[in-house]
Amino acid sequence: MTAPHTNVQKISEMASRHLSSLSVDCVVFGFHKNEMKVLLLKIPYKDEWALPGGFILRDESAENAASRILKERTGLDGVFLRQFHVFSDPGRVKPRDHRDNLTRMNIPENDIKWLCSRFVTIGFYALVDYTRAVPTPDEFTTRSEWRDLTDPGMLMMDHRVIVNTALDTLRLQLNNLPIGYNLLREKFTMPELQKLYETILGRKLDRRNFQRKILSYRILLRLDERKTGVAHKAPVLYRFDYDGYHRALEEGLKGGF
Amino acid sequence: MTAPHTNVQKISEMASRHLSSLSVDCVVFGFHKNEMKVLLLKIPYKDEWALPGGFILRDESAENAASRILKERTGLDGVFLRQFHVFSDPGRVKPRDHRDNLTRMNIPENDIKWLCSRFVTIGFYALVDYTRAVPTPDEFTTRSEWRDLTDPGMLMMDHRVIVNTALDTLRLQLNNLPIGYNLLREKFTMPELQKLYETILGRKLDRRNFQRKILSYRILLRLDERKTGVAHKAPVLYRFDYDGYHRALEEGLKGGF
DNA sequence: TCAAAAGTGTTCTAACTACACCCATGG
DNA sequence: CCATGGGTGTAGTTAGAACACTTTTGA
Numbered sequence: 001m002t003a004p005h006t007n008v009q010k011i012s013e014m015a016s017r018h019l020s021s022l023s024v025d026c027v028v029f030g031f032h033k034n035e036m037k038v039l040l041l042k043i044p045y046k047d048e049w050a051l052p053g054g055f056i057l058r059d060e061s062a063e064n065a066a067s068r069i070l071k072e073r074t075g076l077d078g079v080f081l082r083q084f085h086v087f088s089d090p091g092r093v094k095p096r097d098h099r100d101n102l103t104r105m106n107i108p109e110n111d112i113k114w115l116c117s118r119f120v121t122i123g124f125y126a127l128v129d130y131t132r133a134v135p136t137p138d139e140f141t142t143r144s145e146w147r148d149l150t151d152p153g154m155l156m157m158d159h160r161v162i163v164n165t166a167l168d169t170l171r172l173q174l175n176n177l178p179i180g181y182n183l184l185r186e187k188f189t190m191p192e193l194q195k196l197y198e199t200i201l202g203r204k205l206d207r208r209n210f211q212r213k214i215l216s217y218r219i220l221l222r223l224d225e226r227k228t229g230v231a232h233k234a235p236v237l238y239r240f241d242y243d244g245y246h247r248a249l250e251e252g253l254k255g256g257f
Numbered sequence: 258m259t260a261p262h263t264n265v266q267k268i269s270e271m272a273s274r275h276l277s278s279l280s281v282d283c284v285v286f287g288f289h290k291n292e293m294k295v296l297l298l299k300i301p302y303k304d305e306w307a308l309p310g311g312f313i314l315r316d317e318s319a320e321n322a323a324s325r326i327l328k329e330r331t332g333l334d335g336v337f338l339r340q341f342h343v344f345s346d347p348g349r350v351k352p353r354d355h356r357d358n359l360t361r362m363n364i365p366e367n368d369i370k371w372l373c374s375r376f377v378t379i380g381f382y383a384l385v386d387y388t389r390a391v392p393t394p395d396e397f398t399t400r401s402e403w404r405d406l407t408d409p410g411m412l413m414m415d416h417r418v419i420v421n422t423a424l425d426t427l428r429l430q431l432n433n434l435p436i437g438y439n440l441l442r443e444k445f446t447m448p449e450l451q452k453l454y455e456t457i458l459g460r461k462l463d464r465r466n467f468q469r470k471i472l473s474y475r476i477l478l479r480l481d482e483r484k485t486g487v488a489h490k491a492p493v494l495y496r497f498d499y500d501g502y503h504r505a506l507e508e509g510l511k512g513g514f
Numbered sequence: 515t516c517a518a519a520a521g522t523g524t525t526c527t528a529a530c531t532a533c534a535c536c537c538a539t540g541g
Numbered sequence: 542c543c544a545t546g547g548g549t550g551t552a553g554t555t556a557g558a559a560c561a562c563t564t565t566t567g568a
Contacts, residue, residue, distance in 0.1 A: 020313065022277040022377060056277065058375060062345040086340055086379050088319040118315060120279060122343050172433075191547075208549075209531070216529095232546040233538040255529075448520075465522080466558065473556095489519040490565040521564070530555075537548075 023121045024066045025053035025159065026081075027166035028074065029149070030130035031183040034195045036149035037130060038163060039073065041141035043156060044104075049147065050156040051163070052138070053121065066124040073144060074133035080182040081126045084169040085162075088120040092158045101156075104140050125166040127182035170200060175256035176249055181240050189227050189235035190214075197257055205257065217253055219245040280378045281323045282310035282416065283338075284423035285331065286406070287387035288440040291452045293406035294387060295420060296330065298398035300413060306404065307413040308420070309395070310378065323381040330401060331390040337439040338383045341426040342419075345377040349415045358413075361397050382423040384439035427457060432513035433506055438497050446484050446492035447471075454514055462514065474510055476502040 028039035040049040052073040056065040062083060070079050098119060135144035147153060155163065170177070179200065180193050194210045214220065221241045226234035285296035297306040309330040313322040319340060327336050355376060392401035404410060412420065427434070436457065437450050451467045471477065478498045483491035 020277055020279040022279060056345065056375070056377075059347045061347060062343055062377070083343055086319055086343055088313065088379075090316045090318060118313070120313075120319070122345075176429075189547090206531075206533095207547080208533090211548080213530085230546090231540055232544085233548080235547060446520090463558075463560090464520085465560085468521085470557085487519090488567055489517085490521080492520060515568105517566100517568090519564100519566085522562090524560085524562105526557105526559080528555100528557075531553085533551085533553100535548105535550085537546105539543105539545090539547100541542105541544090 020118045020120050021055070022062075023053050023055050023119075024062055024069065025051040025087075025121045025123055025162055026066055026070055026073075027051060027123065027125040027163050028070065028133075029125060029127050029166075029170070029183065030133060030146055031196055031199070032130040032146065034199065036199050037146040038149050038152055039128075039133070039135055040145060040147045040152060040155075041073075041137055042143045042145065044140075044142045048154050048156045049152060049159075050141070051159045052144070054138075056122075062122045062124075066122075066126075070126055070128075072138065073136050074128055075136060076128055076133050079126050079128050080178065081124055083122055083124050085123045085165050086120060087123060087158060087162060088118070089158075090118060093119045094157075097157060121162075123162050123166060125170060127177070127179065129183065129185060131185055167200075174200060175253040178240075178245060178249060181242075181245055187223065187225075187237045187239050189237060191235055193238070201257060213255070213257075217244075217248050219248050277375045277377050278312070279319075280310050280312050280376075281319055281326065282308040282344075282378045282380055282419055283323055283327055283330075284308060284380065284382040284420050285327065285390075286382060286384050286423075286427070286440065287390060287403055288453055288456070289387040289403065291456065293456050294403040295406050295409055296385075296390070296392055297402060297404045297409060297412075298330075298394055299400045299402065301397075301399045305411050305413045306409060306416075307398070308416045309401070311395075313379075319379045319381075323379075323383075327383055327385075329395065330393050331385055332393060333385055333390050336383050336385050337435065338381055340379055340381050342380045342422050343377065344380060344415060344419060345375070346415075347375060350376045351414075354414060378419075380419050380423060382427060384434070384436065386440065386442060388442055424457075431457060432510040435497075435502060435506060438499075438502055444480065444482075444494045444496050446494060448492055450495070458514060470514075474501075474505050476505050 026039075030037040030039065039052060041052055042048075043050055052069055054065065054069050056062055057068075060068070063081070066081055066083070067079065070081060071077055130146065135146060137144040149163075149167070152160075152163070174197075180188070180196060183196060184192060190211055191207075193214065194205060194207065197210070198205055219241055220238045223237040223239060225237050227237055228234065283296075287294040287296065296309060298309055299305075300307055309326055311322065311326050313319055317325070320338070323338055323340070324336065327338065328334055387403065392403060394401040406420075406424070409417075409420070431454075437445070437453060440453060441449060447468055448464075450471065451462060451464065454467070455462055476498055477495045480494045480496060482494050484494055485491065
């Protein structure tokens with residue numbers, strides 16, 4: 001792109017009035033050992049974690065940006081991904097923090113002034129199979145880790161708020177989302193599925209009623225095998241009936257949890 | 258703001274890589290004569306309508322921008338307003354249309370180049386009392402009108418998609434939204450409230466079951482008066498019990514419609 | 515006086531809740 | 542061999558769907 005032939009002052013006015021620095025941040029949910037996990041990046045020289053995110057590139061949609069970032073951070077393609085909220089409060093970034101972040105990204109001092117005007121991010125949440133995702137740090141972070149959702153540590157900027165909002169959205173949309181399909185491995189047991197729902201909802205469910213209800217949706221295929229190497233009675237394995245699942249989700253799981 | 262002392266080429270790169278033109282568009286719902294209405298602005302010299310919207314100003318949040326615009330277009334303050342989706346598909350605006358719009362807004366030719374890179378909008382929906390809102394055109398449109406939701410006419414760009422997405426969201430969130438509280442006048446009859454729900458849902462509800470259900474939520478106060486000047490038996494007037502309503506909404510209207 | 519709309523009650527059914535019992539397994 | 546977790550069944554309660562009758566009013 002060639003520079004427009006206009007004076008710098010004019011551009012400055014336009015940029016400050018009409019342009020925003022626009023990014024996406026991904027809340028990547030996983031499920032492991034009966035715990036909900038979030039994928040976070042460690043900020044070097046600080047006891048803080050950040051959500052994987054980045055700028056939306058020219059000529060790509062926000063959805064595209066989010067799935068590109070996800071692929072980079074987890075190695076996964078075709079992940080379940082959905083936008084849930086825009087965070088645009090001018091106070092969401094302390095100018096000091098913002099400057100630090102941009103400096104870390106090797107953005108020249110002069111350009112930082114441009115980006116400091118407003119910093120809007122679109123929140124996405126993703127549901128991924130914990131066992132298949134490989135946490136991968138980016139060039140600005142030291143490492144990438146699955147952290148406990150309940151106790152992820154100190155989060156940068158308003159990222160804690162973003163995570164909480166994502167979780168609230170997840171709960172609200174629970175009955176219209178392919179939760180199990182994306183968060184569990186292909187084969188899973190009934191108690192595992194129940195634990196998943198309990199963890200997301202934050203409350204206990206009755207074992208027998210849960211089983212009856214979830215089976216009534218006709219979204220599960222009971223397999224002719226049982227989980228091996230477990231204590232006590234070996235539970236039966238299930239997998240999702242893809243067609244049935246998506247048919248049911250369009251209506252929403254009636255009654256719901 | 259003073260211009261940063263850097264060369265034009267550099268700014269151009271930064272802007273095109275990291276900055277977006279960011280706006281809000283409001284889908285303003287009203288309810289009148291058993292019809293859902295949307296507030297639209299007429300584009301001059303074209304047989305097209307547009308959603309009221311505008312750029313987010315420096316140092317204001319998207320929410321702020323939306324409620325500011327709403328105040329300008331309807332004269333209403335403290336309106337129920339909620340963001341529902343970001344539209345960022347690079348193909349959502351035909352470059353030709355975009356250029357026309359910006360030219361109409363008296364934005365100089367040179368600056369238009371900046372804004373053409375990407376054009377992202379945050380969709381908000383609003384629920385307002387039809388009888389109190391006064392449609393007010395902005396400086397770029399000839400008039401402002403309540404249009405039928407089912408047949409609003411030709412809409413500019415992807416605004417039809419935005420309206421449809423807003424309606425889908427409204428239906429999904431119906432049981433967690435103060436629908437009646439915001440769309441009806443202070444006093445209303447049970448049939449009016451039912452018609453509202455039926456219109457949003459797009460299907461008939463049983464008169465008697467609706468009444469029993471809505472009353473069981475304990476969100477209505479039955480008044481000691483009836484609607485006057487109507488044919489047939491005069492229906493009783495109700496108004497909302499504000500406290501009860503908001504208590505009930507936190508849980509969601511259980512069961513729902 | 516009658517058609518059309520509003521107010522109220524009843525019945526039937528399906529879904530949810532809360533349990534009790536038996537089975538399989540590893541320590 | 543027994544504690545623990547998994548599979549299945551049942552009774553009581555509640556919420557939802559379908560439906561009938563009476564009341565009020567303007568035309």
